[in-house]
Amino acid sequence: MEVQLDAFKAYYKIEGEYEYSYGRISRFFRELVENKRIMGTKCRACGTVFCPPTSDCPKCWIPTEWVEVGPEGTLLHYTIITLPSLFRKRDLPFTLGLIRLDGADTGLMHFVNETDKAKLRNGLRVKAVFAEERKGYITDIEHFAIVTAV
Amino acid sequence: MNKVAVVGISDTKAARRRDDATFFQLAYDAAKEAVDDAGLTKDDIKYCFFSTACENFNRQPLMGIYIAEALGWSQKPLFEFTNAGGASGSALSAAYNYVASGQTDLVLVVGGDKPSDADAPGINGFQNLIVYGNDCIFETPFGIPFGQFPLLCQAYMSIYGITEEQAAKVSVKNHGNALLNPNAQSPKKITVEDVLSSRVLAWPIKLLDCSLVSDIFAAVVFASEDRAKELTDDPIYIKGVGHANDVGKYGWREVMNPGMTFGQSPVIRAAARDAYHMAEITDPLNQIGVAQIQDGYTWLELLTYEMLSFCGEGEGGRMMDEGVTEIGGRLPVNPSGGCLGHGHAYGGIGQFDMAEVVKQIRGEAGGYQVKPVPITGLVETMGGSGMSVSTVFILGRE
Numbered sequence: 001m002e003v004q005l006d007a008f009k010a011y012y013k014i015e016g017e018y019e020y021s022y023g024r025i026s027r028f029f030r031e032l033v034e035n036k037r038i039m040g041t042k043c044r045a046c047g048t049v050f051c052p053p054t055s056d057c058p059k060c061w062i063p064t065e066w067v068e069v070g071p072e073g074t075l076l077h078y079t080i081i082t083l084p085s086l087f088r089k090r091d092l093p094f095t096l097g098l099i100r101l102d103g104a105d106t107g108l109m110h111f112v113n114e115t116d117k118a119k120l121r122n123g124l125r126v127k128a129v130f131a132e133e134r135k136g137y138i139t140d141i142e143h144f145a146i147v148t149a150v
Numbered sequence: 151m152n153k154v155a156v157v158g159i160s161d162t163k164a165a166r167r168r169d170d171a172t173f174f175q176l177a178y179d180a181a182k183e184a185v186d187d188a189g190l191t192k193d194d195i196k197y198c199f200f201s202t203a204c205e206n207f208n209r210q211p212l213m214g215i216y217i218a219e220a221l222g223w224s225q226k227p228l229f230e231f232t233n234a235g236g237a238s239g240s241a242l243s244a245a246y247n248y249v250a251s252g253q254t255d256l257v258l259v260v261g262g263d264k265p266s267d268a269d270a271p272g273i274n275g276f277q278n279l280i281v282y283g284n285d286c287i288f289e290t291p292f293g294i295p296f297g298q299f300p301l302l303c304q305a306y307m308s309i310y311g312i313t314e315e316q317a318a319k320v321s322v323k324n325h326g327n328a329l330l331n332p333n334a335q336s337p338k339k340i341t342v343e344d345v346l347s348s349r350v351l352a353w354p355i356k357l358l359d360c361s362l363v364s365d366i367f368a369a370v371v372f373a374s375e376d377r378a379k380e381l382t383d384d385p386i387y388i389k390g391v392g393h394a395n396d397v398g399k400y401g402w403r404e405v406m407n408p409g410m411t412f413g414q415s416p417v418i419r420a421a422a423r424d425a426y427h428m429a430e431i432t433d434p435l436n437q438i439g440v441a442q443i444q445d446g447y448t449w450l451e452l453l454t455y456e457m458l459s460f461c462g463e464g465e466g467g468r469m470m471d472e473g474v475t476e477i478g479g480r481l482p483v484n485p486s487g488g489c490l491g492h493g494h495a496y497g498g499i500g501q502f503d504m505a506e507v508v509k510q511i512r513g514e515a516g517g518y519q520v521k522p523v524p525i526t527g528l529v530e531t532m533g534g535s536g537m538s539v540s541t542v543f544i545l546g547r548e
Contacts (some may be wrong), residue, residue, distance in 0.1 A: 059405075083295065096292060109228060
């Protein structure tokens with residue numbers, strides 16, 4: 001049912017600004033900004049190390065404790081993005097990876113500084129490169145650079 | 151629990167843009183079609199369940215209030231569900247339980263989105279809005295409109311040896327099925343080579359691996375067994391329901407689902423397990439006659455075969471190669487054309503696909519009718535930035 005009619009159109013934009021707290025994972029961002037350190041959280045019961053961190057283990061419902069992870073890790077999976085997005089922080093194409101930081105059990109999504117498919121594969125060792133200017137975002141890590149092939 | 155039947159369905163042509171209607175109007179049209187199909191009026195029904203993938207696709211916060219207004223749902227309840235492609239499954243599941251529990255004997259379930267409204271001139275606004283559906287602290291800053299799906303597809307390929315060619319066959323099948331469906335948005339005869347050579351958007355995902363963007367609302371009406379028998383001689387019952395959630399952050403998936411890999415979708419497996427248990431399905435490949443499943447990207451259809459136990463782990467590609475899920479195959483999947491060829495109803499995908507399975511079991515699917523007419527069908531919904539929420543329904547005759 002595609003009825004032909006003389007539809008009238010108009011433009012609309014919704015804008016919103018937020019100032020939010022990182023609550024009990026604030027230390028993750030403070031360490032990135034002040035010390036270029038990546039922190040994970042370890043469950044006091046099951047021992048799982050989360051990075052991205054969580055203040056309480058969602059498996060055990062038990063508080064976690066802070067542990068340092070990385071800055072090196074292993075590239076688990078990756079994609080090379082070529083579709084433009086208004087939100088992109090890097091020029092196209094760019095690579096997005098899932099990285100298991102040394103000492104962590106989970107994967108962290110982040111940019112990988114290599115877009116040549118021939119040079120990318122699962123299992124590559126990568127290392128965090130920090131942004132010069134850091135303001136408390138996950139992109140304070142500028143990207144992960146390939147260290148050596150395994 | 152009481153038996154619940156599907157007694158009314160909407161059946162609208164899918165379209166990329168519906169400039170002839172607002173989203174309120176599309177919801178109204180779908181609801182009216184389903185209520186008419188059931189042989190009822192809106193005053194017969196007290197409870198309405200409404201689903202939207204994401205209110206900001208439609209630029210209307212508190213959307214359920216305005217949908218209630220459009221439907222004339224005054225002084226009676228309308229519940230709103232929002233959870234990407236999982237919203238409709240949640241709405242249908244809750245609606246089912248309102249009838250099964252005896253709370254009421256008729257419910258209307260309507261859902262959908264009008265993403266073309268977000269296509270402001272010169273930009274693909276809808277793709278940008280999808281970015282906000284990622285984890286707002288750890289993932290949205292990367293600005294990926296596909297969410298976690300390209301990573302998931304690469305994981306599925308690399309862990310299980312699934313090829314880009316096998317995924318491409320899903321696109322060929324579903325666009326081809328759409329040629330038989332007069333309501334389909336993208337009927338096309340294409341080849342595997344066409345898919346492989348289409349524009350790369352987020353390797354391994356190419357343009358023809360992607361589902362459609364559609365302005366669609368869909369609706370169904372459920373009835374108690376007694377009411378269903380008043381309305382029809384041959385009710386189609388909901389015989390099984392299963393629903394599950396999983397982590398939002400893809401990187402947490404393996405530790406939260408021990409024994410499963412990043413290339414799997416634990417939510418679908420969990421939802422299917424409960425639905426199969428309830429419907430006494432022990433051999434899905436042989437007991438189910440037709441399935442409409444979420445094929446948002448080609449790989450997801452193959453992965454979903456595995457998670458629904460149509461085949462074993464890592465065998466989705468082989469199942470496609472063998473033609474098992476073609477319309478003439480042993481278990482036809484997405485005979486309507488699915489999200490790739492028929493239309494992608496986002497917040498109404500469960501209603502949309504349930505209507506298709508009902509048409510198949512009624513024997514009213516025309517050119518894409520599965521033969522012999524199936525007596526048992528499956529509907530699967532999935533949503534989230536990756537595969538984070540899923541609902542599985544088993545439908546069938548008594």
